[in-house]
Amino acid sequence: MHIVGHGGSGKKKFKQQYSIRKEKNVFFHRAIDTPYLLGGKNKINLVCATSEPFGLTIPESLSRGIPVISTRSGGPQEVLNSEYLYDVDDVNGCVLSIEEVIKSYQHHSIRAHKIGRASCRERVCQYV
Numbered sequence: 001m002h003i004v005g006h007g008g009s010g011k012k013k014f015k016q017q018y019s020i021r022k023e024k025n026v027f028f029h030r031a032i033d034t035p036y037l038l039g040g041k042n043k044i045n046l047v048c049a050t051s052e053p054f055g056l057t058i059p060e061s062l063s064r065g066i067p068v069i070s071t072r073s074g075g076p077q078e079v080l081n082s083e084y085l086y087d088v089d090d091v092n093g094c095v096l097s098i099e100e101v102i103k104s105y106q107h108h109s110i111r112a113h114k115i116g117r118a119s120c121r122e123r124v125c126q127y128v
Contacts, residue, residue, distance in 0.1 A: 058070070
């Protein structure tokens with residue numbers, strides 16, 4: 001698993017990953033411009049923000065067919081369906097969301113791609 005972020009976000013993401021599988025194949029990266037090029041076939045964008053007005057990583061991931069799982073922290077709630085959202089600090093909810101996406105990754109990837117950038121823009125513009 002590749003964890004991309006900055007500051008203290010890595011610790012929280014690591015704890016969430018560790019509770020999922022207790023894996024040791026976890027790699028930390030500082031914020032980078034092209035996280036989509038990191039290894040692995042199946043990708044999930046895990047947004048662990050305690051407050052997120054609207055991150056560009058969400059529409060970027062969706063346009064590439066990468067499912068996004070996020071905290072209920074503001075902006076993500078305007079774009080993502082509730083099955084992809086969990087409460088801030090609810091590690092169990094995060095784990096359940098990740099496991100659900102992993103079980104049927106292809107289905108969630110197709111759904112993500114259908115949402116894409118244009119749809120994100122439309123949903124956000126409703127509130128602006």
